[in-house]
Amino acid sequence: MKNQYNTRAIMASLLICGFVGMFSETALNIAMTNLMEVFQISAATAQWLTTGFLLTLGILMPISGVLLQIFTTRQMFTGSLISLIVGTLIAALAFNFEMLMLARVLQAVGMSLLLPLLFNTVLVIYPPEKRGAAMGFVGLVIMFAPATGPTIGGLLIEYLTWHYIFWLSLPLLIIGLLIGLKYLKNVTDVTKPRIDLLSVLLSTVGFGGIVFGFSKAGEGAEGWSSMVVVTSIVVGLVALVLFILRQNLMNVPMLNLSVFKFPMYTIGLLLILSCMMIVMTSMIILPMFLQTGAGLSVFIAGLMLLPGSALNGILSPLVGRLFDRYGPKWLVTPGLVLVAVMLWFLTTISPASSVAFIVALHIGLMVGVSLIWMPAQTNGLNQLPPELYPHGTAVLNTLQQVAGAIGIAVAISILTGGMEKYLHSSSDPTQLTEIANAMTVGSQSVFWFTMLIALIGLILAFFIRRVVNHEERYSAH
Structure with a gap:
């Protein structure tokens, strides 16, 4: 039963897209100083390009478990790639900070759907005795892409402009999308669980508040003593406790903590x-x-x-x-x-x-x-x-x-x-x-x-x- 998938093609398309998503994450970090000059923004504002990205991931990742049960593998894959491609295109064309910020959020939406899909697909299409090697390739992408980001980003900024970080990524994403559309089959069971809006809200405030609070603490002059930081971490923790209690009481939890x-x-x-x-x-x-x-x-x-x-x-x-x-x-x-x-x-x-x-x-x-x-x-x-x-x-x-x-x-x-x-x-x-x-x-x-x-x-x-x-x-x- 396990052999009906073209595992190589499926992995190739998922890994190419994962690589590009992770690459643009760190390549942009090295461009921060450059972006501050170009857009005339402060370090705290520029930091939002990373914080906003992390925040979007922190909010959407917990919901990904449910989304994987509502949408088919192909729908999740296509949705995540359209979000990544549109985000990357907007970033490549961005002429002000707001435009780049919107692009980063769209890219993060794509990544937060793609990463869980990648792990889940490996677990479904490979038998346990071959999973280590398959997960090894996932590791290759997850570690190698952020590693090459600063070096390639540094080169592009030195000789071209930061826009090329995204122009370089775009064709690769399109290739990944085409391979995926041709070979990726629906590997997950669609059980269509009911979405519990209160769980979504608590998880958003909980994880979002904590990620936001800690990200803010790392950047401002006030650091940990800032009211914004303290408030968002406390609110985040309270929401998280309520979220956990709620999941344990539900018959079909949004995030199964068992x-x-x-x-x-x-x-x-x-x-x-x-x-x-x-x-x-x-x-x-x-x-x-x-x-x-x-x-x-x-x-x-x-x-x-x-x-x-x-x-x-x-x-x-x-x-x-x-x-x-x-x-x-x-x-x-x-x-x-x-x-x-x-x-x-x-x-x-x-x-x-x-x-x-x-x-x-x-x-x-x-x-x-x-x-x-x-x-x-x-x-x-x-x-x-x-x-x-x-x-x-x-x-x-x-x-x-x-x-x-x-x-x-x-x-x-x-x-x-x-x-x-x-x-x-x-x-x-x-x-x-x-x-x-x-x-x-x-x-x-x-x-x-x-x-x-x-x-x-x-x-x-x-x-x-x-x-x-x-x-x-x-x-x-």
Whole structure:
């Protein structure tokens, strides 16, 4: 029954589109300074291009589990791609900030439908013993695209204009759409559950409030003490508690939280969230340190982070195959040890550190992450019965966005706190060397924080074990 799908073509179309969506996300981050000049906007306003994107994902991801049961695979795919293509076209033509902002929201709508569809399709069209390798390719896209974004983005900005980030993406999306329309079959069961508007509202306010609050905390001068930040996080948390209570009382919940009854799913999820925080934090702090602390250009900073991120992506399919053969424990535990050691070395970086040393540490960090991410995720999802796949992927994708926003916000506030403390006691706080030293102190504090996360992950890893999948249990022939 499993062989009726053209798995290669289906994966190709989903992965091309996923790649482009993730690529434009980070390619635009490197263009922020450039966009601030072009549109005459402040850093806080420019930050909305990222915050708005994350916020849209945070709001739509929790609903994706229900959408996967209301619409067929082809309808979801077509809808997500039309949103991505229209958004990318508007971005490519954008001549003011508002137009670009609208484009980013449309792109985020597309991505928030595409990512859950991608995970869910892999779970449906591949048998459990081949899922590791397939998820490895998903990992390749999810890690490789954001990694190449800053480097290619930096090149395009240097020689052309930022518009080309989107002009480059457009033909790829159209190719992905055409392959998908030809080969993608309806793989999910359409059960047409009733949409509970109160659940949608609570989830929107809950996840949206938390992502918004943490994103705001990372950018403003007031930081965590800002009324907007405190209010939106508190309102978000209250709405989330009500959302959870409501889901537990419903016969057919919008987001089925019984996924947390499966211990390996929960451990896998926690390991992925800790990885997400470590990756997002290092992706933001290292370029800042390389530019302000070590005085390197945007393009060089982007290039220095490329080998680690590229290797992480390239290793992903290999790690997936190793997982299929050996299970999660022998990959996840060494991965976390490697990550913790690299982060410990990163707490010692200074403007005197050599380029090779920093590149080597980043490579070690990203190799460690690739050993943790895919095995933890696949093992966790494998424990779920098929009817919980849409919910499992929805919870996973939603909480990843939340963890990313929290990680960035905490990192930025530790960084600025460390810098301010150093400059406060400095005799000449405006001198460039002193600013570089302050950046170093702040960055080191952030890496102590991420090392702590890695050590918590390492404790969790001791409890991970290979799952006997539901399907294997029933079809042991």
